[in-house]
Amino acid sequence: MSYHELAVERIKNIDAKQYIGVSNKRYSEFRSRGEYEVDARLIAEYYRRVGAYLQFISKEVTSIYAGMDMLIGYKMVDNEWDELLVKCPNFVEIDCMLMKLISIHYLRWCTLLDNSNNIALQFLDIYEPMIILFERGGGRISTHHHELVGGFGAFSRSIDAKRGDKKPIDISDNALKTIIEEIELAEAYLVEHKKGNLTEKYCIRCGNRLIIHYNNKFGQQWYKIKCETKDCFDNNFS
Structure with missing residues (x-):
């Protein structure tokens, strides 16, 4: 064809x-x-x-x-x-x-x-x-x-x-699947954390620990979930 x-x-x-x-x-x-x-x-x-x-x-x-x-x-x-x-x-x-x-x-x-x-x-x-x-x-x-x-x-x-x-972005099926999985992991981690569950979670990409940071600006609280590894997972959540 x-x-x-x-x-x-x-x-x-x-x-x-x-x-x-x-x-x-x-x-x-x-x-x-x-x-x-x-x-x-x-x-x-x-x-x-x-x-x-x-x-x-x-x-x-x-x-x-x-x-x-x-x-x-x-x-x-x-x-x-x-x-x-x-x-x-x-x-x-x-x-x-x-x-x-x-x-x-x-x-x-x-x-x-x-x-x-x-x-x-x-x-x-x-x-x-x-x-x-x-x-x-x-x-x-x-x-x-x-x-x-x-x-x-x-x-x-x-x-x-x-x-x-800019640096090329990996858009393979596996790379896109990983993006979704790590967001889902972070969302679930935050839900459990808000409930008082302090069990640690680990980065899908590198295996290092994910850290939750609290932020409060203009009376609105939000969270940054960041991998301990530099330039790895780093995203904001409400």
Whole structure:
């Protein structure tokens, strides 16, 4: 199968049920904290890959709405939205405009791969983090003012080439599974701690002890759960 055919199959197999009826819900109503962390990692890795691509084509910035092919001179045609729904009828029920747009860009990029475009071939998997995001149910992203909606405050609607300087993020199935497991462990640890259970818990990544730190600002208490190992697990919880 061609790159484009494989891409169409992936998009067609996205479960629309994950997105029906969630457009007006907060992320916490349909995504667990662990899933939310995974979503953020996938978005961060996409931004990093786009940043590296921007550096390669000597551009400073782009919009999350722009397709990578558009940055090298290709243009969308008027009927591409309709064609997406014909090729991928599961998207008819999905009310996530940005998800649909990025999927169109992904399919167009795969067409360039099939045509052996030299630039596309050097950035073969640039869309992979976002497609994984969509497959996992995290595709209900949108923008408001200059940021992604949903608490992803670290991500503006503009993607800077400097993002390409960041360290690559492991988005393998095992790495994403570990992120969810360590968040679930920390959440359970905090619940038991609040009940007075002082049994210690240990980091999934390195095996060292997890420490709970109390914080109180503006009358609101929150907790930081941090691994003893430097630059290991470190997250805030309410």
